[in-house]
Amino acid sequence: MTGDHHIEGIVFDVLGTMVDEPGGLRAAVREAAPSSDDASVDRLLNVWQEHVEREQRRIADGVRPYANSQVVDREAAERVAGRVGLTDAAAIDRLATAGQRLQPWDDSLAGLARLAERFPVLALSNAGHTSLLRLNAHAGLRWHRTLSAEDVQAYKPAPEVYRLALDAVGSPPEHVLMVAAHAWDLRGAQRTGMRTAYVQRPAGAPPRRDDSFTYRSSGLEELAALLTSG
Numbered sequence: 001m002t003g004d005h006h007i008e009g010i011v012f013d014v015l016g017t018m019v020d021e022p023g024g025l026r027a028a029v030r031e032a033a034p035s036s037d038d039a040s041v042d043r044l045l046n047v048w049q050e051h052v053e054r055e056q057r058r059i060a061d062g063v064r065p066y067a068n069s070q071v072v073d074r075e076a077a078e079r080v081a082g083r084v085g086l087t088d089a090a091a092i093d094r095l096a097t098a099g100q101r102l103q104p105w106d107d108s109l110a111g112l113a114r115l116a117e118r119f120p121v122l123a124l125s126n127a128g129h130t131s132l133l134r135l136n137a138h139a140g141l142r143w144h145r146t147l148s149a150e151d152v153q154a155y156k157p158a159p160e161v162y163r164l165a166l167d168a169v170g171s172p173p174e175h176v177l178m179v180a181a182h183a184w185d186l187r188g189a190q191r192t193g194m195r196t197a198y199v200q201r202p203a204g205a206p207p208r209r210d211d212s213f214t215y216r217s218s219g220l221e222e223l224a225a226l227l228t229s230g
Contacts, residue, residue: 007195007227009169010115012143013156013180014125014132018112018220019102019139022049022203028098032091033084044083048076056126056155066153068128073099099127100134105201109140111220118228120144124165124178126155157188166192177214179223183207197223 015021022045029044030036036044055072058064077096086092115121123143125132128150136146145168152160162178169176173193180186181204186196190213197215198207207213217223 006175007119007177008171008175009120009122009165010177010179010227011122011124011162011165011169011189011194012112013178013182013185014123014135014141015099015102015127016201016203017179017181017199018108018123018141019104019135020203021099021102024102025049025098028095028101029080032080032086032095036084044080047079047083051076051079060155060158068150069099069126069131070096070128073097073131097131097134100131101138102135104139104141105220107219107221111224112141112143114221114224114228116142116144120169122147122165122168124156124161125149126161156185157191159188159192162189162192162194166194177227179220181205183211183213186213187211199223 012018025048026041026045030041033044052072055064055075059066074096077092080095081092112121121144123136123141123146126149127135129148132146132148136143147164147168149155149161151164154160166173166176174195177195177197178186178189179197179199181199181201183198183205186198189196196213197217198213199220200218215223215226217226
């Protein structure tokens with residue numbers, strides 16, 4: 001069915017893989033700080049991303065108790081607001097929920113629909129339940145099942161997050177394919193025994209020279225063609 005690899009379920013990362021996370025956050029920052037030039041917007045976006053990455057590491061290291069993505073995004077938004085002197089509560093609220101209004105990549109909907117005709121398709125995201133629900137609705141992403149890392153009070157690449165998907169599919173890990181634009185995410189999936197597919201995105205984390213993934217593709221339509229041919 002899929003060459004040498006019998007796939008019984010496909011698990012997708014969402015942020016950055018299915019939707020343009022940096023582009024959506026950049027647009028939200030620009031809306032919140034309309035007088036900022038491009039360089040300033042990029043710096044503010046870095047403030048946001050660095051806060052999220054730092055807090056997820058602190059949670060993984062046990063330095064901070066688990067907080068879901070809505071809490072961490074709110075903190076990031078308040079940091080950005082503080083840098084630009086934004087005090088309007090409604091504007092800060094809108095900025096804090098920017099991650100719920102991200103746009104899908106051009107091939108996400110068609111590629112997902114094609115794969116869903118052949119395989120069970122699942123979302124597995126670090127986004128909390130509420131954020132993920134609203135994001136999927138906004139972007140038009142349709143899954144057979146949606147899973148949030150919030151269920152295990154952890155963030156990828158913690159192994160318990162990937163086990164959520166393995167338990168949901170109910171198949172051995174070597175028959176479950178993890179799809180992501182972030183090589184670190186795929187390495188985490190590999191450590192649980194899952195097959196892996198790297199999809200190139202402008203916002204992704206590319207593979208290292210020593211990475212060995214089951215599939216590599218330039219986009220979701222190419223991956224769908226690989227998995228549904230034959």
